[in-house]
Amino acid sequence: MEVTGKIKMIDQTKEVGSAGFKKRDVVVTTDEQYPQNILVQFVQDKCDLLNNFQLGDAVKIDINLRGREWINPQGEAVYFNTIQGWRIAKAQAEATPTQSAPMPSAEAFPPATSLNEDEPDDLPF
Numbered sequence: 001m002e003v004t005g006k007i008k009m010i011d012q013t014k015e016v017g018s019a020g021f022k023k024r025d026v027v028v029t030t031d032e033q034y035p036q037n038i039l040v041q042f043v044q045d046k047c048d049l050l051n052n053f054q055l056g057d058a059v060k061i062d063i064n065l066r067g068r069e070w071i072n073p074q075g076e077a078v079y080f081n082t083i084q085g086w087r088i089a090k091a092q093a094e095a096t097p098t099q100s101a102p103m104p105s106a107e108a109f110p111p112a113t114s115l116n117e118d119e120p121d122d123l124p125f
Contacts, residue, residue: 005030009119
């Protein structure tokens with residue numbers, strides 16, 4: 001799965017707990033009719049992947065969805081979801097008709113010189 005959009009926020013790397021677990025968050029604003037601000041978390045050695053990116057960069061992030069269950073002190077199950085990034089790259093601009101090369105005019109092509117009037121014309125028009 002992937003998330004594409006522009007980087008709105010890049011957090012610093014944070015160490016969580018005493019076991020040396022590292023995480024770093026990035027928020028990407030999607031480019032759609034109703035833009036969404038998606039929080040993506042990079043962990044451990046993947047935190048350094050964000051070093052080469054800045055606010056406003058258009059990116060594509062490959063993600064995994066993670067889910068956890070936690071039993072609270074009252075004995076009730078509580079569920080958490082995380083969007084975890086594992087690869088990030090600058091987004092490539094997709095070619096649209098307005099960005100493609102213009103069609104050359106008819107004057108750019110030499111006239112046909114090998115017409116033979118004796119050949120049958122099988123075109124329907």
